Amino acid sequence: MRSCTRFPGVATLSSEQATDGLVTRSEGSVFWVETGGREIPCALRGRMKKRQLRVSSLVVVGDQVIVETLADGTGVIEERLPRQTELVRPGFRGLPHVIAANLDQLVIVQSARQPSFKRRLTERFMATARRGAMSALVVVNKCDLEDKRVVESWVEPLAAGGAEVVLTSAVTGLGVDELRSRLVGRVSGMAGQSGVGKSSLITAMFPEYSIRTAATSEGTGKGRHTTTSSRLYPLPGGGYLADTPGIRELGLFEDSDEDVAGVFPEIEAMAAGCGFRDCTHTHEPSCAVKDAVENGEIDEDRYRNYVRMRRRQ
Ligand SMILES: Nc1nc2c(ncn2[C@@H]2O[C@H](COP(=O)(O)OP(=O)(O)OP(=O)(O)O)[C@@H](O)[C@H]2O)c(=O)[nH]1
Ligand SMILES: [Zn+2]
Structure with a gap:
């Protein structure tokens, strides 16, 4: 079981039936909680629901919870402990919808070709990670299809802007060991368009353990695209990988100025030299950012995406 080191106080609970646990799976109103070395199905205590209107984000995979275990092998979630991170996407009416909690990192998977590399989408995913207080790891897969x-x-x-990048190929094995070493022992989510090779990378890293295939073959036999369950898969060697529906729409969220700034640190640093404190780096005179784009110090494509992401707010 994942130890509760982040919440050391939890271990001192006196009641025998109340224990701390990790939500590893949610399916409608049923939450599977890993506690005491097993997974038990749990319901939410009614009073928890009343306290918050947006029940959908009340308890999600990755949450640390206090459960009361019942004699019949099920449990009741009494409390949710404070979250360290939140992976959020726009939900109903654009309201934030939390799809996973306490992820250490968001692994943003792109491919070199088929589909082509999309840096802007990557930058938007990076802003989403920042927004939720996770670190971001950019993976470019299918490197066997393009010149290094x-x-x-x-x-x-991206790397110049401080991003961690791993180049991989699920076909040749390039970067697979490095990626695995960055997942083991941590709790990660994987985001990326269809076809970039997320499943292939998981299989290449953990051949004995086909995470997403397991998700597809279970239950009704329908593919995971039709299922609404979210899941944390324990990784061989420690840590978890989250598989959650809706992770693809992540990049569509509107990001705050701060989150955008964090993704473009080289532009923010340059902005200190602008003539106006609230310079938008678009039409103002004496703009240090535009000067830097002109003389090649700032990548023009990154500058354009920076302006675009700030405009969307
Ligand atoms: N050449 C090459 N092909 C790859 C690589 N990784 C995956 N593929 C192929 O790309 C296709 C899509 O791979 P998947 O692993 O299914 O992609 P995915 O991201 O899981 O896609 P979804 O399940 O739709 O989200 C498959 O035909 C793979 O064989 C790679 O590194 N190089
Ligand atoms: Zn400026």
Whole structure:
């Protein structure tokens, strides 16, 4: 079981039936909680629901909870402990919808080709990670299909902006060991368009353990695209990987200025030299950012996406 090191006080609970646990799966109103080395199905205590209107985000996979275990092998979730991070996407009426809690990192998977590398989408995913207080790891898969120097030229501006990048190929095995070492022992979510090779990478990293295939073959036999369950899969060697529906729409959220700024640190640093404190770096005179774009110090494509992401607010 994942130890509750983040919440050391929990271990001192006196009641025998109340224990702390980790929500590893949610299916409608049933939550599977890992506690005491087993997974038990739990319902939410009624009074918890009353306290918050947006019940959908009340308890999600990754949450640390206090459960009362019942004699019949089920349990009741009494409390949710404070979250360290939240993975959020726009939900009903654009309201924030939390799809996973306490992830350490968001792994943003792109491919070099088929589909082509999309840096802007990557930057938007990175802002989503920042928004939820997670770290971001950018993976460019299918590197066997493109010249190494070309791929490096795509990710260079991201790396210069402070992003962690791993180049992989599920076919040749490039970067697979490195990616695995960055997942083991941590709790991660994986985001990326269909077809970039998320499933292939998981299989390459953990061949003995086909995470997403397991999700597809279970229950009704329907594919995971039709299921609404979210799940944390324990990884061989420790840590978890989250598989949650809706993770693809992540990049569509509107980001705050701060989150955008964090994704473009080289632009923010330059902005200190602008003539106006509230310079938008678009039409103002004496703009240090525009000067830096002109003389090549700031990547023009990144600058354009920066302006676009700030405009969307
Ligand atoms: N050449 C090459 N093909 C790859 C690589 N990784 C995956 N593929 C192929 O790309 C296709 C899509 O791979 P998947 O692993 O299903 O992609 P996914 O991201 O899980 O897609 P969804 O399940 O739709 O989200 C498959 O035909 C894979 O064989 C790679 O590194 N190189
Ligand atoms: Zn400016």
